[in-house]
Amino acid sequence: MIDKPKFRRRKDARPGEIIEAALDVFADHGFAQARLDDIAERAGVSKGSIYLHFSSKEDLFRAVVTKSIAPNVAMVRDLAHSGDADFVQLMEMLPRLLGQVLKASQVGAVAKIVIGESRNFPALALHWHNEVVNPMLSIFTGLIAAAQHSGRVRSGEPRLFAVQLAGPVMLGFLWHEIMEPIGAEPIPFEDLLHQHVQTMLRGMLINLDKIDE
Amino acid sequence: MIDKPKFRRRKDARPGEIIEAALDVFADHGFAQARLDDIAERAGVSKGSIYLHFSSKEDLFRAVVTKSIAPNVAMVRDLAHSGDADFVQLMEMLPRLLGQVLKASQVGAVAKIVIGESRNFPALALHWHNEVVNPMLSIFTGLIAAAQHSGRVRSGEPRLFAVQLAGPVMLGFLWHEIMEPIGAEPIPFEDLLHQHVQTMLRGMLINLDKIDE
Amino acid sequence: MIDKPKFRRRKDARPGEIIEAALDVFADHGFAQARLDDIAERAGVSKGSIYLHFSSKEDLFRAVVTKSIAPNVAMVRDLAHSGDADFVQLMEMLPRLLGQVLKASQVGAVAKIVIGESRNFPALALHWHNEVVNPMLSIFTGLIAAAQHSGRVRSGEPRLFAVQLAGPVMLGFLWHEIMEPIGAEPIPFEDLLHQHVQTMLRGMLINLDKIDE
Amino acid sequence: MIDKPKFRRRKDARPGEIIEAALDVFADHGFAQARLDDIAERAGVSKGSIYLHFSSKEDLFRAVVTKSIAPNVAMVRDLAHSGDADFVQLMEMLPRLLGQVLKASQVGAVAKIVIGESRNFPALALHWHNEVVNPMLSIFTGLIAAAQHSGRVRSGEPRLFAVQLAGPVMLGFLWHEIMEPIGAEPIPFEDLLHQHVQTMLRGMLINLDKIDE
DNA sequence: AATGAATGAGCGTTCATTCAT
DNA sequence: CATGAATGAACGCTCATTCAT
Numbered sequence: 001m002i003d004k005p006k007f008r009r010r011k012d013a014r015p016g017e018i019i020e021a022a023l024d025v026f027a028d029h030g031f032a033q034a035r036l037d038d039i040a041e042r043a044g045v046s047k048g049s050i051y052l053h054f055s056s057k058e059d060l061f062r063a064v065v066t067k068s069i070a071p072n073v074a075m076v077r078d079l080a081h082s083g084d085a086d087f088v089q090l091m092e093m094l095p096r097l098l099g100q101v102l103k104a105s106q107v108g109a110v111a112k113i114v115i116g117e118s119r120n121f122p123a124l125a126l127h128w129h130n131e132v133v134n135p136m137l138s139i140f141t142g143l144i145a146a147a148q149h150s151g152r153v154r155s156g157e158p159r160l161f162a163v164q165l166a167g168p169v170m171l172g173f174l175w176h177e178i179m180e181p182i183g184a185e186p187i188p189f190e191d192l193l194h195q196h197v198q199t200m201l202r203g204m205l206i207n208l209d210k211i212d213e
Numbered sequence: 214m215i216d217k218p219k220f221r222r223r224k225d226a227r228p229g230e231i232i233e234a235a236l237d238v239f240a241d242h243g244f245a246q247a248r249l250d251d252i253a254e255r256a257g258v259s260k261g262s263i264y265l266h267f268s269s270k271e272d273l274f275r276a277v278v279t280k281s282i283a284p285n286v287a288m289v290r291d292l293a294h295s296g297d298a299d300f301v302q303l304m305e306m307l308p309r310l311l312g313q314v315l316k317a318s319q320v321g322a323v324a325k326i327v328i329g330e331s332r333n334f335p336a337l338a339l340h341w342h343n344e345v346v347n348p349m350l351s352i353f354t355g356l357i358a359a360a361q362h363s364g365r366v367r368s369g370e371p372r373l374f375a376v377q378l379a380g381p382v383m384l385g386f387l388w389h390e391i392m393e394p395i396g397a398e399p400i401p402f403e404d405l406l407h408q409h410v411q412t413m414l415r416g417m418l419i420n421l422d423k424i425d426e
Numbered sequence: 427m428i429d430k431p432k433f434r435r436r437k438d439a440r441p442g443e444i445i446e447a448a449l450d451v452f453a454d455h456g457f458a459q460a461r462l463d464d465i466a467e468r469a470g471v472s473k474g475s476i477y478l479h480f481s482s483k484e485d486l487f488r489a490v491v492t493k494s495i496a497p498n499v500a501m502v503r504d505l506a507h508s509g510d511a512d513f514v515q516l517m518e519m520l521p522r523l524l525g526q527v528l529k530a531s532q533v534g535a536v537a538k539i540v541i542g543e544s545r546n547f548p549a550l551a552l553h554w555h556n557e558v559v560n561p562m563l564s565i566f567t568g569l570i571a572a573a574q575h576s577g578r579v580r581s582g583e584p585r586l587f588a589v590q591l592a593g594p595v596m597l598g599f600l601w602h603e604i605m606e607p608i609g610a611e612p613i614p615f616e617d618l619l620h621q622h623v624q625t626m627l628r629g630m631l632i633n634l635d636k637i638d639e
Numbered sequence: 640m641i642d643k644p645k646f647r648r649r650k651d652a653r654p655g656e657i658i659e660a661a662l663d664v665f666a667d668h669g670f671a672q673a674r675l676d677d678i679a680e681r682a683g684v685s686k687g688s689i690y691l692h693f694s695s696k697e698d699l700f701r702a703v704v705t706k707s708i709a710p711n712v713a714m715v716r717d718l719a720h721s722g723d724a725d726f727v728q729l730m731e732m733l734p735r736l737l738g739q740v741l742k743a744s745q746v747g748a749v750a751k752i753v754i755g756e757s758r759n760f761p762a763l764a765l766h767w768h769n770e771v772v773n774p775m776l777s778i779f780t781g782l783i784a785a786a787q788h789s790g791r792v793r794s795g796e797p798r799l800f801a802v803q804l805a806g807p808v809m810l811g812f813l814w815h816e817i818m819e820p821i822g823a824e825p826i827p828f829e830d831l832l833h834q835h836v837q838t839m840l841r842g843m844l845i846n847l848d849k850i851d852e
Numbered sequence: 853a854a855t856g857a858a859t860g861a862g863c864g865t866t867c868a869t870t871c872a873t
Numbered sequence: 874c875a876t877g878a879a880t881g882a883a884c885g886c887t888c889a890t891t892c893a894t
Contacts (some may be wrong), residue, residue, distance in 0.1 A: 260889090
């Protein structure tokens, strides 16, 4: 009773706490099944307080998506500027980074919701596309196009090459998120990334000296 | 009273009609947003009738998933038995078939829901895994393993190769389903499949004569 | 417990019962303070049932207004057709009828709400105007104009005469509804009507023989 | 911190400013729909500050009513003491004054709320009755009774005569407030007052010389 | 078997009120 | 005095589920 300060007076911290709690609840139950009561309770605030910072459940979800996206966007930007590395090296690094982020953060959980709710909240899918998927794809695309110009990569649509690179990363992650929890045989993520990059490089490069031992 | 003919369909057809209607509604709105009223109306039955055949909304959804899976399972089985074709030929055919099915049926839409609701309905994800994903993966895996034994494919984990093959198909499909409706630049699905198979073959095969022109 | 049949199956009667209950509750508490729970309870139905017949609280209120207006509209129409009576006789009858209706029905209570909520629900005020106030005013206006043409009533704007006739009726009624419940000295409604009609006739008629004893 | 001058008004002015703001908001939205946030914002104070001066929303509304009534009470008193004017002249002046006040101030808007909320706040209706309606009615009643004693006005209940005089003023005003905003044909207020007074005088006076030209 | 009126628990949202600062 | 973040009870509305017919 007495150990529960009713008013904490730290407005600035609240939205973040609420978003964190909401992230967990959304990740656990999806958008529709998530209850604001649960989010409020987990955030340690009253339900009404949520509305001091977010105008609706949907708005809160948007914030969650944006927030969970932010660090990834930063990562993507950093990757974009690490362009001085060798093409082959980058090809080996990037999917690994991608995978690390997916697993380290709740991005994957949010991504699943965005996928499931894409028809109900197209704006979120758009946000996701603009901030995460497309930039990341563009980076790969740019690298590949450059490598083609310098004669190291075979002809072919660079954007499709990028999709080819990213696809198994995504599938591996979804497997990890969806199938492994229900008892399916795991897909070793690191091995998958390594083998995929090797295979893709062999399929894309004109001169295989670099990757042949 | 007497002016209402009511051509009663043979009763056995009812569940099927309901499932069909439910498939459409679930595909359009997702699980939580789908309303039984809409499903009943689309199926041309009363809302109460749904409960004559399905014990709950979840049960109905399970049936929808199972039903929409069925033809794919069949397709998978057929693929499995067409094993007399050449490895390269199969590699070119299978992803194409996969893509066709995804686009021709509502499977993809259901898959999106299963992804989004996987935490809420793990049993469905399991069903999906057992009936669709795993068999399909196994077929690819088996083919690749066989090709490795016959010395045509490089060493490497065959199951991972299968994931590498399927990943871009799924990513391309999700892009088609989620990103294109919101105005993103389309990914040409056929081109993607073709280029991916070519790249993967080049990366996997020991002897490249077959695919070099 | 056992005397409470859960399902009564008489859809046609329900809306009427709900409207009646709503009329009472709205009359008691006004629009905003009326709770759907109370209306449902008074109508002997569940809260959800209200939404089988009315799409919203506002819609229900509209129905209440319309319903409580209906008999008055009929009365107005009847009055309009009883035009064969003598002008003086009608002048004595009409306000009396008006007063009777106000007191016999809940119209007055509804009118009060319409007045109070006119800014929030202009559509209702419009409905009230079109269906009740204006027709009634038109009848008076027509009668007076006719009497002017036949040389029995002095010159003057007939519509204003009608307002002059109706005003005290309304004021007397509002007094009865608002002031008397809180202990104000009553205004004897019948006496008011009688005296007002006599005064107005004396003020309007050219030949006073009829009303002078 | 220091760059926030905050010209503090003398604190005594605060309640008045809040009441003014509240008057506007109540007039615009009615009691239930009025939000304390809006009132606070319009008054330029914080929401909590309202509670330094008023114990509840109802209390604030009471203050608004009292305050908006005050000048009218004064006006009524002044009228009461201007009794040296001629009866006919007063009859012509008073309704005009009444009408002016209704239109010039927000009294009418408040009156509408009092009417609509009379069941919820009987105390307010009582206040309104004691401070405004009854005094005003008493003045009319007294004047008429005096005129009867001096043999200038016909027999009849003087209080009812007063109601007869005030009724159309009120009806005309409500029409102006409620019906005209929704597109109803206006009732010319000045003309109404003039014609009503003429008619009433003709109906009440024994000797018509004064008003016959 | 089939209906569809009825249910009622549940949830998102609002807002008057409180109180630590 | 004044603030405004925080509260929490309340309410309108939804919809999966039930059951008398």
